[in-house]
Amino acid sequence: MNGRILKGIAGFYYVETYDKKVYECKAKGIFRKANLKPLVGDDVSIDIIDEEKKLGNITDIFPRKNQLLRPPVANVDxxxxxxxxxxxxxxxxxxxxxxxxxxxxxxxxxxxxxxxxxxxxxxxxxxxxxxxxxxxxxxxxxxxxxxxxxxxxxxxxxxxxxxxxxxxxxxxxxxxxxxxxxxxxxxxxxxxxxxxxxxxxxxxxxxxxxxxxxxxxxxxxxxxxxxxxxxxTPGFTSLEMRDVTPETLMQYYSEFEEYEPQCRFGGCSHIAEPDCGVKNAIEEGKISKVRYDNYKVLYQELKNMRPDYSKKARR
Missing domain, CATH: 3.40.50.300 (P-loop containing nucleotide triphosphate hydrolases)
Structure with a gap:
């Protein structure tokens, strides 16, 4: 029988089938061996162990359209x-x-x-x-x-x-x-x-x-x-940025892209450089100052997280 995982708690997965029945399931050990963990949103196949108690086992996880890391869910549009x-x-x-x-x-x-x-x-x-x-x-x-x-x-x-x-x-x-x-x-x-x-x-x-x-x-x-x-998904009050550096941060601010060719220097960080096309666009109201101010905060935070190799080299 096929279904979709609604929720997973402490190794139990609650799977809703096409006829809207919900079964409490465990995942077979083969998934642990394959380092594959069922996720909310997964389309799965289950074997029914006890119809009256609505218990079953997940026997197969169908190919995922995608898989998010934060939050950890699958098959999201x-x-x-x-x-x-x-x-x-x-x-x-x-x-x-x-x-x-x-x-x-x-x-x-x-x-x-x-x-x-x-x-x-x-x-x-x-x-x-x-x-x-x-x-x-x-x-x-x-x-x-x-x-x-x-x-x-x-x-x-x-x-x-x-x-x-x-x-x-x-x-x-x-x-x-x-x-x-x-x-x-x-x-x-x-x-x-x-x-x-x-x-x-x-x-x-x-x-x-x-x-x-x-x-x-x-x-x-x-x-x-x-x-x-x-x-x-659970409410959050903080969110760690992973795999983002000061140099790559600008890639996530798509509104900068149009004005970057107007920067005097290649690889302009849009922070302290003169003749910066992005900063000029902000002054002209073409880019949100709210977004840019936050870009600067995140940029500085990422720089502060980076080890100071120059000090280590002098020791």
Whole structure:
């Protein structure tokens, strides 16, 4: 029987089959030998051990379309990163870190700002100008007033989307609007494994019931399950940048690229060099100063992390 992993906790994997039954499964030892760990979002084959107790074993993991490292999930089409416009104010540093991580993993991103109902037009415009100009889809919503949710659902339709964001921005409330029985599903699972849902730190996949023919239906195809899915991931307050150096950081700021040919020096860092095309564009309002200021903060942070080989050489 084929299914899709909804959640994995302490070596147990909860697999939903095409007929919407959920089985608690263990992964066979062959996966450990192959250094292959099942992930949330994996399409798998299972053997049923006990139909009444809904127990089984994962016997096969089908080829993955992709695999994300942070968060560790599989078969994802896009990411929605949720921040609040106000209360709390968005951390541009944290947002840019997430965008860098998603770009490293070649995953399209939708930036979604919540609490539109208590934010000013100016606050929204500043965020729009900062991120729309660099090629991201920017969406403003109010989960409380349910504004903007129809547009968000259109962007989710027929895809598997990982939903991420810091605590306090309304991620749980949004999930409950998209999946009305999400609390019930999570509560039942938490009861079964005797853990409170608020203490878990795991990703979980939910089917979003959007009535739109095949895109909204829950059905199985030759290469796996199709429909609209959202993967809820734990809230984060920090995000480590990996495999990024001061020299490569600019590659993650795509809005710089157009103006780099105007820099006097090849390999310009856009920090201290004179006649810098990027800095000129910022002064002319063509590049967001918010983004550039954060670029400088991240650049300096990466430089500070680098060992000072010159001092070691003098010793």
């Amino acid at each position: 896009q990411a929605v990163i949720l921040f609040a416009i106000v209360k709390p104010n968005p951390s541009y540093n944290l947002l840019d870190r997430f965008l860098i991580s998603m770009k490293q993993q070649n995953l399209p991103v939708i930036i979604c700002f919540n609490k539109q109902d208590i934010a000013t037009k100016q606050e929204q415009q500043e965020l729009y100008d900062a991120y729309e100009k660099c090629g991201y889809k920017v969406l403003f919503i109010s989960v409380r007033e349910e504004s903007g949710l129809d547009e968000l659902k259109e962007l989710l339709k027929g895809k598997t989307t990982t939903l991420a964001g810091p605590s306090g921005v309304g991620k749980s409330s949004l999930l409950n609007k998209l999946v009305p029985d999400a609390d019930m599903q999570t509560g039942e699972l938490s009861k079964k494994i005797e853990r409170g849902k608020n203490t878990t730190r795991h990703s979980e996949l939910f089917f979003v019931d959007i009535d739109d023919g095949e895109n909204g239906s829950h059905h199985e195809g030759e290469d796996g399950f199709y429909g609209t899915y959202v993967i809820d």
